[in-house]
Amino acid sequence: MSNHEWMTPKAKAIPKESSEWEQGRYGPVWPKTPACYGFTIIADVIPGRAETIRNYGVKLEEALKGSPEILAPLKLHYLRWVLFDNDTRFMYQGIFDTDFDKYTEDAIQLFGLAGVDTVFENLVGFPTDWKTNAPAFIKFVREHQCNSFLEYGEYPFVSADEIKKALKLKAAFSEMLDQMQ
Amino acid sequence: MLELDDIQHYLLTRPHATIAEYVFVTFKNAESGRNWIASLLDTVGNAKTVMAASDTDMRWVSMAFTFNGLKALGLDEESLSTFPEPFRQGMAARAAMLGDTGANHPDHWEDHMASPDLHAVVILFARDKAEKERCIAKHQEYLHQNPGVQVLSTLHLEAIPPYDYVHEHFGYRDRITTPVIEGLGIEPSPGSHPPSKPGEFFLGYPDESGAIVPLPKPEALTKNGSYIAYRKMQEHVGAFRDYLKANGKTVEEQELIAAKMMGRWRKSGAPLVLSPDKDDHELGFDDSRNNMFDYEKMDPHGYACPVGAHIRRMNVRDNSVSQIMHRRLIIRRGGTYGPHLPDDAPEDGANRGIAVFAGCADISRQFEFLISVWANDTGFEELNERDPFCGLQDGTLDMVIPKRPIKRRLKNIPAFTNVRGGAYFFLPGISGLKYLATLNVKR
Numbered sequence: 373m374s375n376h377e378w379m380t381p382k383a384k385a386i387p388k389e390s391s392e393w394e395q396g397r398y399g400p401v402w403p404k405t406p407a408c409y410g411f412t413i414i415a416d417v418i419p420g421r422a423e424t425i426r427n428y429g430v431k432l433e434e435a436l437k438g439s440p441e442i443l444a445p446l447k448l449h450y451l452r453w454v455l456f457d458n459d460t461r462f463m464y465q466g467i468f469d470t471d472f473d474k475y476t477e478d479a480i481q482l483f484g485l486a487g488v489d490t491v492f493e494n495l496v497g498f499p500t501d502w503k504t505n506a507p508a509f510i511k512f513v514r515e516h517q518c519n520s521f522l523e524y525g526e527y528p529f530v531s532a533d534e535i536k537k538a539l540k541l542k543a544a545f546s547e548m549l550d551q552m553q
Numbered sequence: 554m555l556e557l558d559d560i561q562h563y564l565l566t567r568p569h570a571t572i573a574e575y576v577f578v579t580f581k582n583a584e585s586g587r588n589w590i591a592s593l594l595d596t597v598g599n600a601k602t603v604m605a606a607s608d609t610d611m612r613w614v615s616m617a618f619t620f621n622g623l624k625a626l627g628l629d630e631e632s633l634s635t636f637p638e639p640f641r642q643g644m645a646a647r648a649a650m651l652g653d654t655g656a657n658h659p660d661h662w663e664d665h666m667a668s669p670d671l672h673a674v675v676i677l678f679a680r681d682k683a684e685k686e687r688c689i690a691k692h693q694e695y696l697h698q699n700p701g702v703q704v705l706s707t708l709h710l711e712a713i714p715p716y717d718y719v720h721e722h723f724g725y726r727d728r729i730t731t732p733v734i735e736g737l738g739i740e741p742s743p744g745s746h747p748p749s750k751p752g753e754f755f756l757g758y759p760d761e762s763g764a765i766v767p768l769p770k771p772e773a774l775t776k777n778g779s780y781i782a783y784r785k786m787q788e789h790v791g792a793f794r795d796y797l798k799a800n801g802k803t804v805e806e807q808e809l810i811a812a813k814m815m816g817r818w819r820k821s822g823a824p825l826v827l828s829p830d831k832d833d834h835e836l837g838f839d840d841s842r843n844n845m846f847d848y849e850k851m852d853p854h855g856y857a858c859p860v861g862a863h864i865r866r867m868n869v870r871d872n873s874v875s876q877i878m879h880r881r882l883i884i885r886r887g888g889t890y891g892p893h894l895p896d897d898a899p900e901d902g903a904n905r906g907i908a909v910f911a912g913c914a915d916i917s918r919q920f921e922f923l924i925s926v927w928a929n930d931t932g933f934e935e936l937n938e939r940d941p942f943c944g945l946q947d948g949t950l951d952m953v954i955p956k957r958p959i960k961r962r963l964k965n966i967p968a969f970t971n972v973r974g975g976a977y978f979f980l981p982g983i984s985g986l987k988y989l990a991t992l993n994v995k996r
């Protein structure tokens with residue numbers, strides 16, 4: 373990013389669909405925006421299962437303490453988990469640098485390791501045979517994906533790796549200045 | 554346990570052959586097609602007998618079918634609809650996603666590869682030319698008996714000189730790395746993947762998820778089968794050599810650049826991670842060491858092997874890039890076609906290259922992922938590059954060679970290769986072939 377694109381905050385309006393979108397293995401790929409790649413999955417909770425889902429929050433927290441590197445291949449920024457409408461609906465939102473569509477099988481596997489699949493099993497319409505039927509899992513995700521119509525980035529297009537690199541450099545630099553005292 | 558006597562030998566073992574012929578055919582009518590399969594059945598080798606390595610038993614024929622081929626043979630609609638979508642669509646229909654655009658677009662493919670009339674391929678291996686001639690003459694006989702089966706194209710494959718090691722036209726030693734399948738008693742070379750569950754390559758067995766993926770119907774056809782994705786890639790040897798010369802002042806520097814693009818030294822296959830500065834012939838040919846490396850711990854920044862090198866893209870060997878590399882493996886088969894271009898000869902414009910089949914159980918998860926994402930996604934590891942050999946190149950992208958204190962940039966990588974054809978085939982088991990041979994026949 374030689375032209376310091378990240379200095380200028382930027383927004384992008386996203387059409388409902390577009391013939392210009394790249395075709396992925398499972399259909400059109402949603403474009404990269406100043407807020408990177410991402411998805412928002414919204415689905416109905418199987419009645420009575422909201423508590424089960426909520427309890428997984430704690431389990432996931434623990435799982436990730438144990439192996440913090442586990443989701444690294446997905447090049448994530450943030451994940452958000454929300455129960456809403458009186459615990460009848462569930463939203464799962466992720467912000468990524470990799471394009472989720474391209475790495476869906478990785479995501480399924482990693483979500484499996486992190487216990488996310490067990491959460492999905494509490495959602496209406498989630499395929500029971502998802503373990504042997506990746507296309508069905510992917511279809512569920514794509515059918516429940518709600519595309520943004522606008523995304524904004526305060527520091528557009530900057531990747532998590534770049535942020536980490538910059539912070540490392542900053543840390544090394546201040547250490548160097550300390551050494552020079 | 555694998556039913557070795559019901560699996561075609563093709564993905565499990567290599568016969569002692571130096572010559573091969575691909576024959577691509579179309580079925581004008583179903584009955585001819587079925588009879589033709591029946592007449593060839595006896596020459597199709599199963600894995601058990603071919604692995605027993607009897608040089609006297611040369612049943613080295615393999616047969617595989619496109620989706621249109623299964624349809625033309627009369628497979629019913631209901632069964633056809635149970636095959637996975639990529640196979641049903643065929644490779645040409647998925648060109649945009651695979652990166653087969655521009656000069657690689659199916660409009661430019663040869664050998665009728667993009668035609669809906671492409672129905673089947675027969676792969677003949679032979680120990681020598683005389684044996685090949687005999688096989689082809691025999692095949693001609695079968696074709697005469699079944700005039701409804703017509704040859705669309707043929708491709709002759711032959712090893713190129715020097716003959717003391719397997720290599721392709723650019724001069725890279727090949728066939729070093731291949732997945733090993735559990736239960737066959739074969740040990741992977743040190744540093745390679747642990748043996749794969751059979752279901753990664755053969756239908757009807759547990760795969761790495763632990764489960765058996767439901768088979769397309771009918772099981773009598775699909776059990777013990779595999780998918781093989783075909784890629785014919787022309788290699789522009791002159792352009793490749795010119796590029797090395799333009800970017801390397803000395804022969805040593807040219808060799809280093811060639812190695813950096815591949816991840817292995819050209820003449821020996823020695824991995825750059827273990828021998829970053831110069832070729833090491835002994836290491837390259839030592840199977841106990843030539844895969845004994847990773848990238849994550851030994852070369853995280855790519856100072857030895859650039860992150861964009863061909864073998865580092867095709868097998869990432871780094872958990873932070875992929876935790877499911879064991880689900881992205883393919884069994885590579887095939888060889889070189891076209892005349893050898895001697896080292897000192899100028900480009901002669903001849904069509905030469907590699908014609909390979911990638912064997913797998915899931916076309917999309919394995920083959921298509923490798924090509925569409927790891928070969929062609931410029932976002933791969935934030936490189937803004939594509940694979941120098943099997944990615945789409947048109948001179949607009951560079952390739953970075955990490956180096957201290959500052960990186961080196963290989964500018965404007967041209968198209969060293971072009972895709973000249975491709976198709977998805979289903980390679981049935983032996984009983985699957987029998988099923989096709991007797992399909993719809995009143996018994």
Ligand code: HEM
Nearest residue numbers: 725726727728729730784786864867868907911942943970
């Ligand atoms: C003209 C194009 C190509 C050339 C010149 C080429 C050459 C090579 C060479 C020399 C090797 C190293 C030998 C070995 O590890 O056995 C290799 C490895 C490999 N290639 Fe290619 N290749 C080409 C196209 C492809 C395509 C189309 C695919 C995928 C379908 C592919 C997939 C692989 C894989 C998976 C490996 C093994 C990497 C490893 O395990 O470290 N290659 N290739």
